[in-house]
Amino acid sequence: MASTSTYAPSREDFAALLDESYGQNEALEGSVIKGRVVAIEKDVAVIDIGLKTEGRVALKEFQGPGREGSLQVGDEVEVYLERIENALGEAVISRDKARREESWVKLEKAFENQEKVEGIIFNQVKGGFTVDLDGAVAFLPRSQVDIRPIRDVAPLMQVPQPFQILKMDRRRGNIVVSRRTVLEESRAEQRHEIVANLEEGQVIEGMVKNITDYGAFVDLGGIDGLLHVTDIAWRRVNHPTEVLTIGQTVRVKIIKINHETHRISLGMKQLLDDPWQGIEAKYPINARFHGRVTNITDYGAFVELEPGIEGLIHVSEMSWTKKNVHPGKIVATSQEVDVQVLEVDPVKRRISLGLKQTLANPWETFAEKYPVGSEVEGEVKNKTEFGLFIGLDGDVDGMVHLSDLDWNKPGEQAIEDYKKGDIVRAKVLDVDMEKERISLGIKQLASDPFAVKAPEVAGEESGDLKKGAVVTCEVLEVKEGGLEVQIAGTDLTAFIKRAELARDRADQRPERFAVGEKVDVRITQFDRRARKIAVSIKALEVAEEKEAIAQYGSADSGASLGDILGAALKARDGKKE
Numbered sequence: 001m002a003s004t005s006t007y008a009p010s011r012e013d014f015a016a017l018l019d020e021s022y023g024q025n026e027a028l029e030g031s032v033i034k035g036r037v038v039a040i041e042k043d044v045a046v047i048d049i050g051l052k053t054e055g056r057v058a059l060k061e062f063q064g065p066g067r068e069g070s071l072q073v074g075d076e077v078e079v080y081l082e083r084i085e086n087a088l089g090e091a092v093i094s095r096d097k098a099r100r101e102e103s104w105v106k107l108e109k110a111f112e113n114q115e116k117v118e119g120i121i122f123n124q125v126k127g128g129f130t131v132d133l134d135g136a137v138a139f140l141p142r143s144q145v146d147i148r149p150i151r152d153v154a155p156l157m158q159v160p161q162p163f164q165i166l167k168m169d170r171r172r173g174n175i176v177v178s179r180r181t182v183l184e185e186s187r188a189e190q191r192h193e194i195v196a197n198l199e200e201g202q203v204i205e206g207m208v209k210n211i212t213d214y215g216a217f218v219d220l221g222g223i224d225g226l227l228h229v230t231d232i233a234w235r236r237v238n239h240p241t242e243v244l245t246i247g248q249t250v251r252v253k254i255i256k257i258n259h260e261t262h263r264i265s266l267g268m269k270q271l272l273d274d275p276w277q278g279i280e281a282k283y284p285i286n287a288r289f290h291g292r293v294t295n296i297t298d299y300g301a302f303v304e305l306e307p308g309i310e311g312l313i314h315v316s317e318m319s320w321t322k323k324n325v326h327p328g329k330i331v332a333t334s335q336e337v338d339v340q341v342l343e344v345d346p347v348k349r350r351i352s353l354g355l356k357q358t359l360a361n362p363w364e365t366f367a368e369k370y371p372v373g374s375e376v377e378g379e380v381k382n383k384t385e386f387g388l389f390i391g392l393d394g395d396v397d398g399m400v401h402l403s404d405l406d407w408n409k410p411g412e413q414a415i416e417d418y419k420k421g422d423i424v425r426a427k428v429l430d431v432d433m434e435k436e437r438i439s440l441g442i443k444q445l446a447s448d449p450f451a452v453k454a455p456e457v458a459g460e461e462s463g464d465l466k467k468g469a470v471v472t473c474e475v476l477e478v479k480e481g482g483l484e485v486q487i488a489g490t491d492l493t494a495f496i497k498r499a500e501l502a503r504d505r506a507d508q509r510p511e512r513f514a515v516g517e518k519v520d521v522r523i524t525q526f527d528r529r530a531r532k533i534a535v536s537i538k539a540l541e542v543a544e545e546k547e548a549i550a551q552y553g554s555a556d557s558g559a560s561l562g563d564i565l566g567a568a569l570k571a572r573d574g575k576k577e
Contacts (some may be wrong), residue, residue: 037075103136104170116162116182121153129153131163131177138163138175147183191262194223198264200254203271208248216240218252218266225264227252234269234276234308236294275308276349283309283341283351288358293335301327303339303353311351313339318355320362320436321395331355362394366438367431369393375445380422387411388418390426390440398438400426407443407450407531408493449491450528465492465533467526470540475517478510485535488518492533496521500536503545508538 039046110117119131121140128141140163145153156179163177164185198204198220206218206225215228227250232243244250252266283289283305291303291311300314318330331337343352370376370393378390378398387401402411405418418424426440450465465471465487473485473494482497501508513519522543525534 035077037073037077040073103134107133107136107165107175108168108170111165111168114164116164117177118160119163119177120160121157124153133163133175133177136175138165138177140177140179144178144180147180147187188262191223194221195257195259195262195264198254198257200257202254203251204254205249205251206266208244208246208250211240211244211246213239216244218250220264223262223264225252225254225266227266227268231255231265231267231269234272234274235304236302236310238295269308275306276346279309279346279351280344283311283344285341285344288338288340290336290338291353293331293333293337296328296331296333298326301331303337305351309351311339311341311353313353313355317342317353317357320356320359361433362396363431363433363436363438366392366394366396367433370428370431372428372430374428375425376428376440377423377425380418380420380424383415383418383420388415388424390424392438396436396438398426398428398440400440400442404429404439404441404443407446407448407491446491450531450533465490465523465526467523469523469526470520471523471535472518473521473535475513475515475519478513478515480510483510483513485519485521487533487535494533494535496535496537500524500538503538503541 037045107117109115117133119133119138121129122132123130125139128139129145131138131140144166145156161179162182163179164181165175166178166181167174167176169175204220206220208216209219209224210217213229215226215232217224218227227240227244229237229240232240237243250268251271252268253270254264255267255270256265258264289305291305293301294304294310295302298315300312300318302310302312304310313327313331315325315327318327319325322330337355338358339353339355340357341351342354342357343350345351376390376392376398378392380388381391381397382389387399388405390398390400392398402415405411406414424442425445426442427444428438429441429444430439431437432439472488473496474488475483476486476493477484480498482495482501484493484495486493498508498510501510501512519537520540521535521537522540523533524536524539525532527533
C-alpha cells in the first residue's frame with residue numbers, strides 16, 4: 001500500500017500569509033475605492049468594498065446641495081476607506097470623504113490654471129457664507145459676494161454658479177472663493193465691448209442711476225458714465241438734485257472716453273448754445289448791470305447776470321470802507337445787486353465785477369465836503385505806534401501821525417495824552433483818493449511857535465526869531481540848575497542854565513530871580529528844523545559890554561570899564577526917554 005504525504009503549513013507560514021494579506025489590504029486604507037450597494041436599511045446603505053468585508057454609510061452622505069439623494073441596491077459608488085475592520089468586524093468607509101478627496105484634486109488643478117469652479121452657497125456663517133464645491137466646503141467672504149454690497153442674499157442660495165478660488169490650504173483644509181471676481185471679469189468684458197462701440201462727441205440717451213454731490217452716474221446700457229455737476233448746465237448748479245432725479249432718462253453727449261480705465265465723461269450743457277460766445281461785446285468793461293447773488297465764498301460773491309453767465313465780485317471790490325470782513329456780511333444769497341464790469345476773460349470764462357464802483361466814493365465825497373485846511377471832529381478809533389486813527393463822516397478814517405500831534409512834545413510822549421474813544425478836533429492836511437488815505441493834524445490847529453516874530457524889545461522893531469536876537473522872557477519856574485522861561489508874546493519856552501544867568505560867577509544864582517519876573521536875554525541857538533532854542537543872559541551882557549567899549553571908549557582911552565558902561569547906560573536911558 002502506497003503511502004501519500006500532504007504538506008501541512010507551519011505556524012510561521014500561516015503568519016506570513018496572513019501578514020501579506022493584511023498588508024495588501026492596509027495599503028488601501030486612506031484611499032478612495034469602489035464598492036457596491038448590497039442593501040439599504042432605514043437611513044444606512046450597506047456597501048461591499050470587495051475585501052470580504054462590508055461597510056455602512058449614512059444615506060445623508062449621498063445627499064447635498066444640488067445632488068439627488070436616490071440610491072438603490074446594486075449601484076456602484078466610490079467611498080473613502082478609513083479602516084478595513086473595526087471592533088464590529090466592519091469596514092469604516094465614508095462617501096463624504098471620498099467626494100472631498102476627489103474634489104480637492106480637481107480644485108487644485110483649477111486653482112493652478114486659474115480656472116473657475118462651480119459651487120453652491122448653502123449656509124451663512126460669521127463674516128460670509130459656506131460654498132459646496134462638489135463635496136469640498138469653501139468660505140465665501142461677504143465682501144466677495146458681489147461688486148456692490150447687497151442686502152438680500154437669499155436669491156443666490158442653493159443655486160449652482162461659478163466661483164474663483166482665491167486661496168487653498170490642503171493641510172488645514174481651507175478654501176477661499178470669490179463670486180465678485182467672476183462678475184468683475186464678466187463685467188469688464190462687457191464694458192470693453194460697449195466702450196468699443198462708443199465715440200467721443202456721440203449723443204446718446206441714458207438713465208440716471210446714482211446721484212452724488214459732484215455729479216450723476218448715467219447708465220448707458222451696461223456701462224456707467226459720469227455727468228459732472230459743472231457739465232449739467234451752463235448756469236451754476238449747486239447740487240445735481242436741482243436738475244436730475246434717479247431713474248430719469250437724459251440725453252447726453254460723450255465728452256471723453258478712457259479706453260484703459262473704461263471711464264466715460266458726459267455732458268448735458270454741451271447740447272445747448274454756449275452763452276459765452278461774444279461775451280466781450282455783450283458785457284463791455286465799465287458797463288453796469290443788474291444781477292442776482294447765487295453763491296457766497298470766503299473770497300467773494302458770484303452774481304448771475306443771465307442764465308449760464310456768472311461774474312465774481314472779489315471781496316476787495318465789495319465795499320469802499322469795510323475791509324477784512326466776510327462777503328456774507330455785505331451781501332446775501334438771492335439778493336439783487338447792481339454791479340460794474342471790471343474785466344472779461346472769454347478764454348477762462350471769467351467776469352470780474354465790482355459792487356463798490358456803483359456807490360459813491362466816500363473819499364471823493366469827503367474831499368468835496370472837507371477840503372484841505374478844513375477842521376473836522378471825530379472819535380479816536382485806534383492808537384498805533386505811528387499815530388491815531390480818527391473816525392470821520394462817511395464811515396472813513398483819518399490818521400494823525402505822531403509828528404502832527406504837538407508842536408513842542410515828542411510824538412511818543414504826546415500820544416499818551418489820548419485814549420480810544422476820545423473826541424478830538426483836527427485839521428485836514430491831505431486827501432489821497434487813490435490810496436484811500438486822509439492825513440490829519442492836531443498841532444496845526446495852533447500856530448507854530450517857531451514861526452512867530454520876535455516881540456519888540458528895548459524900543460526896537462520886531463523881527464524874525466533868530467540866533468543873536470534879543471528878546472524879553474518871563475520866568476516860569478526857578479530851579480537849582482537854572483530858570484524855565486517863556487519868550488514874551490510867544491508859546492516858546494526855554495531853559496537858561498545856571499552858568500548862563502550872569503557874566504560874573506557871583507551873580508549866577510537862580511534864587512536872584514522870581515516867578516513872573518521879566519528878563520532880557522540873547523538867543524544863542526535857534527534851529528527851526530530841530531525845533532531847538534537856547535537863550536542866555538550872560539551872552540546878552542557880554543554883547544552889550546563889547547558894544548559899549550566900541551562906542552564909548554577903548555583900552556587906550558584911559559577910561560575905566562565902569563565909566564564906559566555908565567556912559568552906555570545913560571545913552572540907552574536917554575534914547576528910551
